[in-house]
Amino acid sequence: MIWIWQRKRQINKSFWRRESSYLLFLLPALLVYVVFSIYPMFSSFYYSLTNWDGFSANVRVIGFGNYIYMFKDPGFRKALSNTFLFVLMDVVLQNVLGLGTALLLETKLRGRNIMRGLFFVPVVLPSIVVSYIWTYIYGYNKGVLNLFLEKLHMGPVDFIGDSGIAIYFVILTGIWQWMSYRMVIYVSGLQSIPSDIYEAAEIDGARPFQKLKNITLPMLAPAFKINMILCMIGALKQFDLVYTMTQGGPGYATEVIATKIFREAFDYSDYGYGCAIGVVLFLMIMLITVVTNWFFDKREVEI
Amino acid sequence: MKKAVAWLLGFMMVLSLTACGAKETKGEAGGQSAPDVTDGKEASGNEEISLSIILITGNEFFQGAIDDYCDQHPNVKVDVQIMDTESYKTIIKTKLASNDAPDILPVFSAADYFSYYENGYLEDLRDMTEILDRLNEGAISSFVADDGGIIGIPYLQQFLLAYYNKDMFAQYNLTAPATWEELINCCEVLKAAGITPVVQGHKDTWVTQMLTYSLNASAVQAADPSFYEGTADGINKFSDNAGWLDTLTKYDDMIKKGYMNEGSLGMTSEQMYEAFINKEAAMTFTGTWGDASIFALNPDFEVGGFPIPAEGGSTGFAVSITGGWGVSADSENVEAAKDLLAYILSKEALETYASSQITCFSDIESGVSDALAETMDAAAGLPGYPFDDANFASGVQAVMFSSIQEMIGGDKTPVEVLNDMDMATEKANK
Numbered sequence: 001m002i003w004i005w006q007r008k009r010q011i012n013k014s015f016w017r018r019e020s021s022y023l024l025f026l027l028p029a030l031l032v033y034v035v036f037s038i039y040p041m042f043s044s045f046y047y048s049l050t051n052w053d054g055f056s057a058n059v060r061v062i063g064f065g066n067y068i069y070m071f072k073d074p075g076f077r078k079a080l081s082n083t084f085l086f087v088l089m090d091v092v093l094q095n096v097l098g099l100g101t102a103l104l105l106e107t108k109l110r111g112r113n114i115m116r117g118l119f120f121v122p123v124v125l126p127s128i129v130v131s132y133i134w135t136y137i138y139g140y141n142k143g144v145l146n147l148f149l150e151k152l153h154m155g156p157v158d159f160i161g162d163s164g165i166a167i168y169f170v171i172l173t174g175i176w177q178w179m180s181y182r183m184v185i186y187v188s189g190l191q192s193i194p195s196d197i198y199e200a201a202e203i204d205g206a207r208p209f210q211k212l213k214n215i216t217l218p219m220l221a222p223a224f225k226i227n228m229i230l231c232m233i234g235a236l237k238q239f240d241l242v243y244t245m246t247q248g249g250p251g252y253a254t255e256v257i258a259t260k261i262f263r264e265a266f267d268y269s270d271y272g273y274g275c276a277i278g279v280v281l282f283l284m285i286m287l288i289t290v291v292t293n294w295f296f297d298k299r300e301v302e303i
Numbered sequence: 304m305k306k307a308v309a310w311l312l313g314f315m316m317v318l319s320l321t322a323c324g325a326k327e328t329k330g331e332a333g334g335q336s337a338p339d340v341t342d343g344k345e346a347s348g349n350e351e352i353s354l355s356i357i358l359i360t361g362n363e364f365f366q367g368a369i370d371d372y373c374d375q376h377p378n379v380k381v382d383v384q385i386m387d388t389e390s391y392k393t394i395i396k397t398k399l400a401s402n403d404a405p406d407i408l409p410v411f412s413a414a415d416y417f418s419y420y421e422n423g424y425l426e427d428l429r430d431m432t433e434i435l436d437r438l439n440e441g442a443i444s445s446f447v448a449d450d451g452g453i454i455g456i457p458y459l460q461q462f463l464l465a466y467y468n469k470d471m472f473a474q475y476n477l478t479a480p481a482t483w484e485e486l487i488n489c490c491e492v493l494k495a496a497g498i499t500p501v502v503q504g505h506k507d508t509w510v511t512q513m514l515t516y517s518l519n520a521s522a523v524q525a526a527d528p529s530f531y532e533g534t535a536d537g538i539n540k541f542s543d544n545a546g547w548l549d550t551l552t553k554y555d556d557m558i559k560k561g562y563m564n565e566g567s568l569g570m571t572s573e574q575m576y577e578a579f580i581n582k583e584a585a586m587t588f589t590g591t592w593g594d595a596s597i598f599a600l601n602p603d604f605e606v607g608g609f610p611i612p613a614e615g616g617s618t619g620f621a622v623s624i625t626g627g628w629g630v631s632a633d634s635e636n637v638e639a640a641k642d643l644l645a646y647i648l649s650k651e652a653l654e655t656y657a658s659s660q661i662t663c664f665s666d667i668e669s670g671v672s673d674a675l676a677e678t679m680d681a682a683a684g685l686p687g688y689p690f691d692d693a694n695f696a697s698g699v700q701a702v703m704f705s706s707i708q709e710m711i712g713g714d715k716t717p718v719e720v721l722n723d724m725d726m727a728t729e730k731a732n733k
Contacts, residue, residue: 051733053697055400056422065733140566141574141583161506161569163712249508250568251709266393268698269415270730 041282047275054271066276076277078252079260082167083236086256089171090178090235095227097175098182099220103212105183106190116187119180127177131244134173135160160246163253170254174241178234182227189223190216218299225296229289236285257281352639355382355405359391359626361592362459364660368652372643379639389509399424402633406640410455410629412445412689414535414697420454426630426637427452434648442624442663445689455627458648459591460661462610462622462687463517464678466579466593467586469605471498479609479681482616483518483553490562493585501557502584504575505567505711508704513588514554514611515707516690520621521613522546524688531694537728542721549614551710551717558711568712576600591661594672608674610682622687624663696731699724 048066052059070076101119105112122130137144138159146156159169193216201211239258242248248255248263255263257277265274358365369381384405386394391409398404399419410416410425419425427448428435434456435443446455465486467479472489475496480486490500504510523530523546530546533539541547557563564570564584572589576596579587582604587593588611597606610620628648630640646652653667661669671679692700706723709715715723 053418054396055424056418138569139574140569141578156566158566158569161566161712163568163709163714246506247508249705249708250505250712251705251714253709253712253714263701266396267701268727268730269396270698 044275044278047272048279049276050272052271053269054265055269062272066273067280069273070276070280075252075255075260079255079257079277082254083238083256085167086171086174086238087232087235089168090175091228091231093175094179094182094231095224097179098227099186101180101183102186102190103216105187116184119183122177122179123181123184125177127240128244130173130177131241134169134176135245138169160254161250163250166246166250167254170242170245173245174235174238177241178231182231185223185227186220189220193219221296221299225292228296229292232288232292233285236281236288351378351380352636353380353382354407354634354636354640354643355384356407356643357391357395357405357409358383358385359409360385360387361595362626363595364656365647367656368647369643371652371655372646379643381643389507399631399633404631404633406631406634406636407644408629408631410446410627412455412457412624412627412693413700414695416454416629417448418697420448420452424632425454426632426634426641427454428456428630428641429453431456431641431645434645437650437664437666439663439665445624445693446627455629456644456648457624457627457663458653458657459626460622460624460663461591461626462620462678462682463513463588463590463690464593464608464675465501465586465588465611466597466674467607467609468579468582469607471582471585471604472607479607479677480612481609481681482612483614486612487562489585490557490560494561499564499584500562501586501588502564502570502575502578503567503588504570504572505708506570507572508701508708510572510575510589511704511707511711512690512692513590514557515550515703516621516692517588517611518550518553518613519546519691520619520688521617522550523691525619525686531691534694535696535728535731537696537725537732540721541724541728542718544721547721548717551707551720553614554707555710555717558713568708572596591675594659594675597674598672606672606674608678610678610685617682617685619688620682620685621690622682623690623693695724696728698731699727702727 047059049061049063050059051062051065105116105119109115125133140146140156140158140161143159145159149155149157157165160166197215197219198211201215206214237258238256239262242254242256242259243262246254248259258281261274261277261281264270264277356365356369363385366383369383373379373381382405392411392415395404395408396415404424416425420427429452431453435453438457442457442460443453446453446457448454471493472478475492477489477492480489493500503513523544526546527544530539530544534541564578567575570578573596575587575589576593577600578584580597580600580602610617613619628644630637630644634640648664650664650666653662653664657667658670659672661671661675692703695703703720703724706715706720710717710720
């Protein structure tokens with residue numbers, strides 16, 4: 001018995017002797033991670049249980065009051081439905097358009113390298129610039145789109161001022177901005193497919209559509225997965241475009257979860273409620289990521 | 304040996320990190336902690352002092368006074384940031400909570416700012432008697448906290464008005480309206496002539512207050528002076544107030560009858576001023592700060608002004624001393640900050656740089672624009688009432704902005720807007 005114990009101690013001792021310097025080098029990174037990620041996460045959860053206004057010294061714990069209020073808050077429901085609209089349109093359109101352009105640019109198109117670069121420009125632009133450009137394009141008064149409609153003798157449309165349609169045009173702007181990012185991932189996915197598979201298929205007499213359906217798409221599964229997850233997370237966290245283009249308005253027409261959090265915490269001085277929504281957003285993103293991962297892992301093809 | 308060095312390096316890394324994360328403790332509530340003795344020395348000495356200040360858009364004229372101060376005090380460096388009111392109101396909360404507030408900051412006479420003071424973020428400016436004594440009588444009243452502390456020093460008077468294109472009015476034989484009925488008549492005549500009567504840029508949420516508070520001065524504040532006494536606590540409800548309902552109904556009517564520009568929810572306030580200057584509309588509802596934007600665009604027509612009138616003639620005028628300067632209690636150079644503040648509000652500096660403003664100081668003669676002078680003449684004798692939001696609970700104003708936007712978009716009725724404001728009051732008091 002004593003022998004075992006001593007043996008164990010020896011192992012432990014040698015483990016620390018061997019690994020201590022490595023662990024030490026991990027420490028700074030770990031500490032940064034704890035201070036800037038883990039700690040804020042847990043403190044957000046704590047504040048979500050309080051009525052804190054964001055600046056005062058007295059913080060009163062009110063239990064799950066903020067979470068209960070969330071269910072009764074029509075503003076939260078609106079933000080939630082807008083966010084899901086964002087996710088749906090982003091996931092479908094960004095991927096369809098991204099894959100479409102990727103396939104197009106993989107053919108022997110003239111000037112495709114230049115086009116790849118041009119398509120990528122919106123991704124490089126800061127969101128604030130994108131939003132200014134598009135606010136100008138959508139403008140009711142002498143906006144580019146409305147000048148164009150005028151030429152066609154169609155009435156001016158208040159693209160981002162009309163509460164019924166504003167959200168769609170904000171989403172479209174986001175799709176314009178990020179579509180080519182999806183494209184780049186698909187392009188690299190396409191390039192990693194070995195050409196001998198296609199050659200073998202051609203020998204077997206496969207038609208182009210069959211090649212697409214039976215080779216390209218299954219082989220692109222990893223690219224699909226990463227694009228889906230990034231797209232969903234991006235759409236769920238959407239803040240910058242909405243805030244700079246419409247600030248969630250007019251009214252609450254383009255409110256998404258992230259702008260709702262901001263509005264509650266900073267405009268309404270209800271930091272606790274803002275944190276509660278933040279916690280729910282975090283859980284939603286985690287759940288969706290896990291489910292998507294699991295879904296695609298089952299369907300991935302290994303060579 | 305190597306190991307010892309590795310440990311040491313690691314330890315130092317950890318130490319440097321924890322140093323960054325260290326949190327300063329906050330001063331006592333009320334911000335009345337006595338300033339360090341060194342502060343006083345620094346203010347007059349030759350040590351390098353850097354101060355920061357935030358200017359609200361439209362108040363850029365203070366830059367000149369700040370530059371002069373720096374010329375006289377070569378050891379003082381002032382970092383000036385300029386931002387619009389709404390951005391400022393949002394940003395300042397985080398800045399205060401993270402000890403990152405500028406030394407001199409705009410302070411408004413609203414619930415949030417008294418709360419900042421009570422939580423020790425703002426300095427009590429009671430001792431700046433030299434400046435305070437020069438203020439117009441009563442001007443300081445809306446900046447006094449419950450404990451008698453002064454949270455900010457007001458410097459400008461603002462009021463709400465309609466700017467109008469005098470040439471256009473003359474062309475259709477119209478004069479500045481003195482009653483709501485006359486205003487509606489003006490709108491009717493202009494609209495019949497194919498001119499947009501009023502241009503508003505409702506994309507900037509603050510614009511929703513212009514017509515609202517103008518009418519409320521008579522309909523709510525003059526009609527029922529006790530109404531606001533219990534509003535912030537939720538005792539008096541917005542939805543029970545006939546004046547508020549009347550005001551919002553009039554607003555709604557103006558939109559429905561097409562007296563305001565189409566697409567106003569997609570238009571910013573800057574575009575609104577541009578549209579007015581480009582003669583796309585005959586009037587625009589805004590406040591005194593509109594002067595800076597309108598005259599910077601060099602209108603080639605005569606610009607007039609009038610107080611937006613109530614039904615049967617106004618009984619109140621929305622005039623407000625809402626903006627003032629405060630000093631951050633977290634400032635490392637409180638005395639230096641106060642010294643700079645005293646300079647930019649001095650008679651000398653205001654006379655040089657704020658001559659076209661309506662200041663709150665009794666010793667400054669204001670040479671205002673014709674449009675403002677015309678408005679002041681028309682409002683002469685009317686009792687002034689502060690902008691309504693000075694009486695709201697925290698967050699109610701922001702809710703009002705969005706709900707009026709929804710009303711303008713046709714998604715809400717005036718009653719629903721008032722219900723939203725009641726709900727927001729309830730939430731603030733939970």
